[in-house]
Amino acid sequence: MDYIIGMDIGTTSTKAVLYDLKGTVITNTSESYELHRDAMGMAEQEPEDILTAVTTTLKRMISQIDWKKDRLRTVSFSSANQSLIALDENYQPLTRIITWGDTRAAPAAKKIKNSDQGQELYERTGTPIHPMSLLCKISWLKEDVPEVYNKAAYYCGIKEYVLYRLFGIWQMDVSVASCTGMYNIFELQWDEKALELTGVSKEQLPKVVDAYEQFSGMKKEYATITGCPQDVTFVQGAFDGALSNLGVNAIDEGVAAVTIGTSGAIRMVSDHPVIDPKGRIFCYALTKNLWVIGGPVNNGGVVFSWAKDNLFDAEKSTADLLGKDSYDLLTEVASQVPAGSDGLLFHPFLGGERAPIWDANARGSFFGLAQMHTRAHMVRAVLEGIVYNLYTVLLALEEVLGQPDSILATGGFARSELWRQMLSDVFERPVTIPQAFESSCLGAAVVGMKSIGVIEELAEVKNFVGETTTYAPNPEHFNVYRELVPIYIRLTRQLQTEYQTIADFQRRYAENGEDAD
CATH class of the missing domain: 3.30.420.40 (ATPase, nucleotide binding domain)
Known part of the structure; x- marks a missing residue:
């Protein structure tokens, strides 16, 4: 048997799913970690906690493989985006992980947004000006935490830190880079104006690679901890939201994916970058040829x-x-x-x-x-x-991409019959619930499959999603919601x-x- 592992380094836990090459779930596991809110607006995590969660979940999946007759073809990664770690010249953390939910950069975001270059920065990077972005977080460190900013030699997010620790590589996928507010999504390179604003050089940021980038050679100490052979191929992957769209087969034009987990989002996919003149939605990469346009919400x-x-x-x-x-x-x-x-x-x-x-x-x-x-x-x-x-x-998204032909919904709320029907009633259109399990992990696995040649196109994910259930809007309900x-x-x-x-x-x-x- 040949296997693939899809691993999602998420906001509240790291999840790993072991698949066969038909996308069938063999087993899964997860490991949670603490979110620190020690001060107003703070939302931080310990890098070591997440590294331990990654090695622990990988070890559990590796233990399910009979190495005498089975093969692990690849491990592919999903991760939360817009996390920031400042590192010293030896790549040692100067901060905890400042997550997307941290709002202490609000004054810096307001200053940038109200400046002459605020809208232009959004239009080049596809990232709304908000405390979540690395652009605003680094600007906040520069203004309010100079003792960290002045010592920082490098900056990255959680996936990049984990991969550096496990493999000694210094790289970031184009998907995560496109979420930073510092990456020009039209030129596919770090944005000079954003770098100038933050005072950060390209050399302080990871090399940007595509989602299909392969690497191997896990450091011996971690290969020993996890039981993973050092010749196993790993694949870079993308950020969790983009991979969730892929994991529910919402990558065709006219298909919207709604996700409600800890937070939430609505996303559609395009073959080219799309910018909202009103600055309400993001435009992030899945790969260099596929773009995810949508809006995230903090409150799911x-x-x-x-x-x-x-x-x-x-x-x-x-x-x-x-x-x-x-x-x-x-x-x-x-x-x-x-x-x-x-x-x-x-x-x-x-x-x-x-x-x-x-x-x-x-x-x-x-x-x-x-x-x-x-x-x-x-x-x-x-x-x-x-x-x-x-x-x-969704209303904002429709202004720039038109009404979706179909809506797919996933996430923890999707298990609730009441929520499924409510979503259809408020949206006033049918909502389909895919059977796909842990859609970000499946999306990562599919990217891994394409990278190593198991499949030719990402669209083959349709063979792995399984059955779906569709909910139609109740006229009595949506008439009420039309008023409210x-x-x-x-x-x-x-x-x-x-x-x-x-x-x-x-x-x-x-x-x-x-x-x-």
Whole structure:
């Protein structure tokens, strides 16, 4: 038997899936790690924790292979994008991993966005000006953390750091590079103006390679730890969002993929870069010939987790008593409430927001709360708010690429019947749920297959996705949502005028360690 491993170095865990050459899942594993939020706006991880998670999951997959009769053809990588590690001249970390969810670069982002070159930078790099990007993170270090900036000899993201530690190679795939805000997506090279702004040279950044780049020769100490032969071929891969599109077979024009995990996104694929004149959506590479256009949101499943942990302790206890998953019980509770939550709206901006408003100061809120509303209304409103926000991203995407012919949905929320139907009802069109398991891992595996010649085209992923289920919109529901979504959008615009005010208030009291009252 020949095998391929798809590995996803994600925001909350590293996942690995062992496939045969027909894309059949043989086994899978994951290893979680901590997200540090020690200060307002901070979202960091320990590089060593993630390196250990990668070697641990790889070891588990390697242990499933009978090396006397089986072969591991390749291991291919997916990873979260827009993470930053500053390194010294010996490639030792000067910082933890500053993840995409870290918003401390908000002042730097605002300064760049309001400058003469803000829009031009977006139009060359395809990355909206936001604290998530390496452009803004490095600018923040330069202005506010000079003791790190002045010592930094190199900068990279988590995948590049892991590969350097495992193989001694210093390279970044074009997919991850295109998410930095420092890479010219039309010239396919580091952008001179972005480098000038940050004061970083090309030599301080990794060499940019295509997704199909192969390498081998794992360092002996890690080959011993993982049990991986040093002659096994590894493939660079791409960032997780692009590979998730590939993993659900959403790479043809006119097909949109909706993903809701910890965060969320809507993406479509084009054979050329596409820029939004209003700067609301990103344009990132999958490979040098395929471009993923879409919008990410900070607030997906993490908002539902917040609601579960902070609003519904009783239901959580009941779930434990019944031996049920607390998320499943909460969606059952929410399903008893009519579509539209009897006029209760929720803006899910608990962690600031990226698309479509790109405002790190955005905050969450319930609107329309009345005596008739119960906690059940609140949990349904939370779910609906997440979907409303994704729908506003789709509206922006449609302005530049047109309406999609079909919509595929994946991620942790996709297991919920209520959420699947809600997505179709709010979007007012059919939504298809692919059977594909861990779509980013499958996408990575497919890139690996093409790199080593097992398949000729990425489109062959259609043979690996499996069965699908389609949900049609319920007219009674979407008529309700037709009334509520415009209110939701108008409220977002009105509240934006106060987001910075309340965020500044929260930061001031958090920094001073005082009670707000």
